[in-house]
Amino acid sequence: MSISNWKIAAKTVLPIALGLAGAFSSFAQDGRLPAGSINIDFPGDSPLVLLKSADESHASARGAALAIDLHLALTLRNIGPDGIRGLVLRVVSQEAALGGKGSVSLTSLNVPTGESFPVHIDMQLMRPSQPAAGPLVEVTLDGVLFQSLAFYGPNRLGSQRTLTAAEMEAGRDRQYFKSVLERGGPEALRREVLTSLTRQAARPQLDVRVSRGHSVTSAALGPEHSEQFAFLEFPDSPVEPVDGRAQVAFNQARQPRIQVRNRSTEPVRYVEVRWLVKDANGHEYVAAKLPVSVPEGIAPGQTVGDTEETSLEFRCNNQPVAIGGARGFVSQVQFSSGKVWVPARRDFETALGSGTLRDVLPPSAEEERLTNLYRRNGLDTLLRELKKY
16 A cells, blocks of 8 residues: 555545445455555654555454454654654544554664664554544554653653653663673673573463452452551662552452652652562562552652552462462652653562562563563574664
8 A cells, every 4th residue: 555545635534534434334244444544644743754554454344333453564764863762653443432542652662863664553443333534543643752762742642651661671671681791791691681581481470350440349258458568668769658558358459549758859740659469378479550640740758649449359370369468669750850760670689588579570571572582583683682772
């Protein structure tokens, strides 16, 4: 499909939409999307331009709805002033419909100015089958993060925070592997990567089902009690967890309440606390990430609390995990300036029972990417990748 089929001029939207209206009735079974069904719209001052695209998307009728199986392969070029580290695309078929919106997030990019790179969009979207003006799917740019950590975009999905946090973690973990290489050479790096892969394979997995809104604990779970969190303290964390508790019955926790204090000198706009839960045998698992609602921000020295109307149910290997204790730690902070704090790698050496926090936590997306690169392609490929940064 040519670029002209993707970019629909304002004066031609209505005629094309009328043509699409007749096409709705043809989706009794799987069929290719008609030309003009997808609109990729980047602003005029965007640091990205679309070079080419390939479309293998299909749609089918599902009762009164239309299911769109989106399969797009895009080639974008960085025409901005700096290298790109991450981006988020917003994909919408219907704003109000359940399943009508999605997004694509790419992190750990290394795209210098003038270079092109691929982006794949693979997802299913739903929309009412009634015809409406405009294309079936809109793809827009929500945010781009540059190497300098400058940000571009409307940020409707909170992309600035998520991309910045991912890049902070990526830079931290790349630097760690590079320091291992500098101190001990390629064989030391190999040993460290193998240790990481072993730890990833052995990490205990917990299935967590989250229900929003008020819920009532079943009497079959036994009596409910208030469980207070213990907290892990990181010396350089700008936010200190003060109090945390939840209503616990067997393998369910309800209404988690978190209280934190800003001990930095800057206002804070976002705080994320990560839960760990312990089972009856003393094994610990990562349970959930809980954002602390701070719509007005947290001033330096201020303490705020937040109670979520949320219920969490914990299972492992499809068996319920009785909650024998809970801990928490601050895993992410965003300041009002847009800067983001994430824990240092040394913080993950905090002792937990017979192991450390690192043994329980999943690897960052970058550590997983680098170790998988070694696993698939070997040490030389990993060495070349680290030299790019």
